[in-house]
Amino acid sequence: MHGQNARSSTGIQHDALVWVDRYLRQLPSHRDVLYPVASYGHVATHAVVATFFILAAIWYWVSERDRMIDLLTAIAPASKREKTRRTYLAIDARLGAYTRLKFLMIFAVGAPSRLASIWSA
Numbered sequence: 001m002h003g004q005n006a007r008s009s010t011g012i013q014h015d016a017l018v019w020v021d022r023y024l025r026q027l028p029s030h031r032d033v034l035y036p037v038a039s040y041g042h043v044a045t046h047a048v049v050a051t052f053f054i055l056a057a058i059w060y061w062v063s064e065r066d067r068m069i070d071l072l073t074a075i076a077p078a079s080k081r082e083k084t085r086r087t088y089l090a091i092d093a094r095l096g097a098y099t100r101l102k103f104l105m106i107f108a109v110g111a112p113s114r115l116a117s118i119w120s121a
Contacts, residue, residue, distance in 0.1 A: 065092065 061068060069088045076084040 069085060069092075072088060073081050073085045
């Protein structure tokens with residue numbers, strides 16, 4: 001019905017309807033618009049959940065380190081508990097040293113880089 005009105009109209013009304021029709025036909029379909037948004041949303045949701053999970057696990061390990069080591073040591077056979085405890089403490093010490101070194105490196109590279117960008121501006 002609307003197509004017949006556009007064909008039978010004349011003048012400004014006809015020109016306006018033809019212009020609207022032309023641009024409406026150029027619009028992307030709902031699949032072209034919604035599919036990328038949905039897929040990006042899905043990936044973003046996974047990234048946010050993974051980030052929060054990692055942060056929660058790190059916080060739990062930091063705040064409950066001794067209890068976690070006691071729990072993991074209790075799972076080990078009685079004859080290997082002391083060695084298991086020493087192993088977990090050694091892993092914890094090495095990971096702590098690695099993390100502190102990475103933060104030091106970030107500041108050692110970032111601070112001069114930031115100062116250089118401020119001075120050059």
